[in-house]
Amino acid sequence: MNRRWMRFAVPIVVFVMIAAACSKKDESSTGESGAPTAENTGKVNILAAVEPEEAAAIQEIADDQVNPNVDYDAEFEASGNFEQDVQVRGQAGTLDLIMLPQVGTIPTLVQTANAVSLEDMGFDIAELEDTFGKPFMDLGLVNGEHYAIPTNINLKSMIWYPKDDFDKAGYEVPETWDDLMALSDQIVADGGTPWCVGFQSEGSTGWPATDWMEDIMLRTAGPETYDQWWKHEIPFNDPSVQAAAQTFGDVMFHPDYVLGGAENTPGLAFGDAPLPMFDDPPGCWLHRQASFINAFFPKDAKAGVDYDWFPFPSMDTEGGPLFGGEMMMVFRNAPEVKDFMEQFMGTDFQCAMGGITAASRLSPNVNVDSSCYANEILADSAEVLKEGLESGSARFDASDLMPPAVGSGTFWTGMVQYMKGGPDSLDGILQDIENSWPSS
Amino acid sequence: MAAAPPPSGNALWLFALRLAGALAIPIGAGYLLWVTFDFLRSSDANRIVVVGVAVLVGVGGIFLLYWAMNRAVDLLPARYREGVRPWVFVGPCLVLLAVFLVYPVINTLLLSFKDAQSQNFVGLDNFKFVFTDESMLRAIRNTLGWMILVPLVAVSVGLAFATLVDRLRRGEAVAKSLIFLPMAISFAGAAITWRLIYSFRPAGFGSNIGLLNGVMIGLGQNPVDWISQHPWNNLFLMVIMVWMQTGFAMVVLSAAIKAIPDEIIEAARIDGASEWQVFRRIMVPTILPTIVVVATYMVINALKVFDIVFVMGSAELNQTEVVAERMIRWFFIGGNYGRGAAIAVVLFIAVIPVMVWNVRRFREEEQIR
C-alpha cells in the first residue's frame, strides 16, 4: 500500500513544484513583455519599397552619418512585396517606420495599423510645410492631423530623346504641345516613327498610361481640376477627363505615331520600350517616362550625349511637373524614432542620398542644393521639381492618390482596354472606372 | 498489484490522485520543453546551437512528451485509458492545427461579414459582390477549369511515369529526378523559366526571347503575346502548374507502386494477363487510396493557385483571374479586407465536396481492410 501511494506522490510533488515555478515565471514575464513602452529599444526599422541596391546604399549613408552618433541602430529593409508586407506587419504592430509610395493608402493605414500622427510625435507642422511645401504635406492629412512626411520624389513629366541623332537630324526641342505634335509630324515626314510606348509591367500593366493621362490632365484641365479629379470631387467620366483621354488617344491612335501601334502597347514591357531609340537609325525618337527609366537604357549610353530629356510641354495651361515619391509614416511613438526621422529629413542625409547613382532619388526638401546630385539629369530634374514645389504647381501622381481599387486597379486596366479597344471604347471605360470607385 | 477492491471512500481519493498524477507527468515534460523553447526564442543565440537544440529537443523532446503523456494515461483508471489514449496521439497535432489554421479560418469568417476596413458589419454584402462581379465570376469559372484539368493531367502523367520507370533496370533514380526537378525550383525560378518560354516582343522591339515565339518566327509567323490570348492563356498557365506538380504525384505514386507485393503481380502474369490488364486490374485498384490522396491534394492545390496567375501578367486584362488571386488582390492590394475574406470563404466552401468524397472513400477503404 505504501508503494502504491508513492506512485502518485512523486508526480504530484513535481506538479506542485512546477506550478509554483510557473506562476513566478509568469509574473516576471509579464513585466518583461508588457505593453510597448516609449523607451528606447535600441533599434529603428525602416521598411521601404526600394530596390535592394538603393536600400544598401541608403543604409551606408545611415551607417555613416547617423548610427555612430546615436544610441540606436537604424536599419533599412527593402521589401519586394511592399503592399502586402505593410498590411501584415501593420496589423500585427511590428512596424516602426515605412517609406510609402502608395500615398492613397494613408487613410487606410491610419485606421487599420494605428499610425501615429506627426502632431503626437511632437513635430512642428509649420516648419515642415516650409521645408516641403504645403500641398505635399497636405497629402498626409487624415481627419485634420498629419500622418506622413515626404522622403523622396522622382520627376515624371519627362520626355527622353536620342540627343545625338536629334541634333544630327536638325530637330528642335519643343516647348509647347503643338510644337511637339509638329515635331512628330516632321519625323513621320522624314520617314521615321516618333513615339515608343510600352505599358506592360506584369501584374501592374497599365501604370505608364496613367502617367500620360495625368500629365495631359494637369496641363489641359489645370491643377485645381486635377485635384478635384483624384479626390473624386468630379466623376471619372467628367468632360475634362474625357477631353484629356481623347488627347491621349490622338497621339496613341494616330496611324503613324506609335511604333507598333496602340494595340501593341499593353504587350510591350515598359523597360523594353525605349530601346529602339538607341538603334541606328533610331527606331523611335520620343519616349515619355519617369526618371527611373534611366536604369533600363543600354549600359554604354551616355547621359547628355546619347540621350537627354526635356520637360513635358505646356498645353492649354502651363500646368506643373508631375512627380511620384514616397512618404514616411510612423507607427511607434518613441524618442529614437523621432530622432531618426529628423536626421533623415535633414539636408545632410538628403544631400548624401542625392549622390547615390544606383537610385534616382530627389529630395523633397527644398533646402537641398542641386550640387548634391550624382549627375546632370538628376540635378536638372531636381531644379524643375523644386520650382514646382515652391510655386505650388507640382502635383503628385494621381493614381497613387486614388483609392487602390482604382489607382492600382481599374485605372490601370481601363487604360489598357482603351488601347486595345480604340477611341470609341472610351466612354464605356470611363464609366466603368467611375463605377468602380469605392463608396466609402 | 491486484489487491482486493478498497472501500469506496478510498477509491475516490485514489481516482483523484491518479488523475493528478496523470496530469503532472505531461505538465512536467511540457515545462522542460518550455524552458528549452524559451532559450530558442532569443534569436541572438548561435544559429547552429539553436538548430541543434531545436532538432534534438524538437524531435526528442516531442517524442518524450508523447511518451510521458502515454505513461500518464496508464496512470488513469482502467476505464478511461483506451478512451483517452487516442487523444494523446492526436492532441498536439490538433492543438497546432487549431492555432495555426482553424483560428485564421474563424478570423477570416468574421472579417467576411465586415466592411473594407473591418469597422462595421455589412452582413452578406461582400458575398453578393463575390457572386455578381464579372471578374469574380470569371475567376470562379477559371478556377473550376484549373481544378479539373491540372489534377487530371498531373496524376495521369505521374502515374504513367511511375509505372513505366518502375520497370527500368537502371536509370530509374535519374529519370525520377528529372521529373522531380521542377518541384525543386523555387517559385521565382519557375516564373523566370516560363517567361523564357512565353515571352513576347512586338516586331521591331528586338528579337523574341521566348521559346514559343522563337518557334513561331522560325515557322515564318508573327510572334504572339501568349499570355494575353484569351481563353487559351489559361491553359498556358495550367501547363506551368502541371510541370511543377507532376513530380509530387510521381514520387508518391512511385512509393505506392513499389509497395505492391510482387507475388500478386507475378500471379496475374502467370495467369496470362497482359501488361495493360495487370496495370488496370491489379495495380490501379491496389494503389487507388494513394491515387485518391494525390488527386485530392492536386485538386485543393489547383483551387488555391495564386502565384502563377498573379505573376504572369495582369489577370484582369488577360482574363485569367482565379479565386485565390482575386482574394489577394482585394485583401492586400485593394485594402478591402471584407471582400478579400469573403472570397477566402468561397474557397473554404469549395473544398467541402472534396472532403465529403474523402470521407466516403475513407469509410470504404476501412470496410475492406
Next chain:
Amino acid sequence: MSLAQAGDVEAREPVPPGAEDRAGAGEIRTGGWFVRIVIIAICVLWLIPAVGVLITSFRNEDLVNTSGWWTAFAHPLQAGQWTLENYRSALDAGGLGNSFLNSLAVTIPSTVIPITIAAFAAYAFSWMEFKGRYVLFVAVVGLLVVPLQMALIPILKLYVNGATIADYVVFPELRLNGTFLAVWLAHTGFGLPLAVYLLRNYIGSLPSSIIESAKMDGADHFTIFWRLIVPLSVPALAAFAIFQFLWVWNDLLVAYVFLGGTKDVQVLTLNLANLVGSRGENWQLLTSAAFISMALPLVVFFSLQKYFVRGLTAGSVKG
C-alpha cells in the same frame, strides 16, 4: 483490394536496392523499348524549360535580353557569349553564406518536427478507435485549403500580442515575432495537414495482421507505433520529408513575415530575390540564383532515394 489480403506477416530488414531479383518480378515483356521511349520523351519535355534557364544562366547579360536562348545551340562554341558573371554576381550578393545558414536553420527543424507530430496522429487516425475520427480526419484534410496569406496576419498578431477573451489570457503574449521558433511553429502548423494525409494513407494501408499479431503478443499502442509502424513507414516518412524540406527551403513569405527580412535573419530565397530590382532589372540573375538555390533540395532528394525501393514492405508480407 489492399495489402491486408496478404496473409501472415514477418517484419524483415529492408532489402538493399538491386538485390531484389527484378527478373523474378516478371521479365519485362514487350515493354522494353516502348517503355524507354516514352520515359525519354516525357523527360525531354519536362527538361526543356529547365534547359532554357540553365543556358540563360551562363549567357552574357546583353545576349540574354536580345536573343533567344536556343540560338546558343547554333553557335555553341562562340566565345564571349558564355560567362560565369551571373553566378558570380549571385554568389557575391551580400550575406549569401549567412542566408544559407539561416535557410538551413529554418528548414531542418521545420521538416523534422511536423513529421514526428504527424506520425503519431496518422497512427491514431489509422489504427485507434475513438469517437469522431472520420470527421476529425476529414477536417484536417480540409484545412489543406486554407490559403497561407489568410493566416499571416492573425498568427503574427498572436505572436506579438497574444490573445485574450473577455480579459482571460487564452494565448500568452510571447513576442515570438522575429525568432526562429516562430517560423518553425508556423511551418509545422501549415505542413501538418498534408503530412497527416500522406502518412495516414500509408500507415492505414499496412496489413492489419501485423498489428493484430503484435497486439496478441501484448504490445500496447505506443510500442506498436514506435517499434513496428515507424520502421515500416520509412518510405512515406522519407517522401513527406522531401516535400516539406523542399517547400520550406523554397519558401519566402512565411520566413519573411515571422522571422524578418533584415540582413541577419534573411533566408536564402529572400537574399536571392533581392538581386532583382522591383521593376525587373537584372532578372537574368534569377536564373543563376534558381540553380544555386536548387542544389541542396536536389541533393536531399537523391540521398533519400534509397528509401524508395521495391520490396521494403512487400518483403515483409508473406503470400
